[in-house]
Amino acid sequence: MSHFTKCALKMTNLRAVKKALADLKLNYNEAEQGQSVTVRGYRGDTLKAAIAVDMGRYDVGVVDNEDGTYDLTADWWGVETTKGVSEEEFKHQLSQRYQYHNVKQACEEKGYAVEEEVNEEDGSIRLVVSKWSAE
DSSP: OOOOEEEEEEEOOHHHHHHHHHHTTOOEEEOOTTOOEEEEOGGGOEEEESEEEEOSSSEEEEEEOTTSOEEEEEOHHHHHHHHOOOHHHHHHHHHHHHHHHHHHHHHHHTTOEEEEEEEOTTSOEEEEEEOOOOO
């Protein structure tokens, strides 16, 4: 019986996912183009993913869906008992860093520059961006 379950976090930008994982200082293996990596679960169960995040004896998989989105899938019980991080904590931490990099990348692609970055007391991040015009 598989213990793998999906986390309710949909992502579309793999580059932002990798930057978020780096921010959180998490080691991961990324699949080569057209390939997959193995995600480790309970009692040797495995699944295939685009990225396997090393959480000790267990992994968190960033699984590529056919619609261009990515899901987080793991044996969350195993991750929590070996790494001390619950599904909710992992999702919250990754989501914040993912959204930060996703928004920042979108701004840069549209020609905006980050002028100011403020970490608010409530844990949110405020970005101030600007765009110079030659008009």
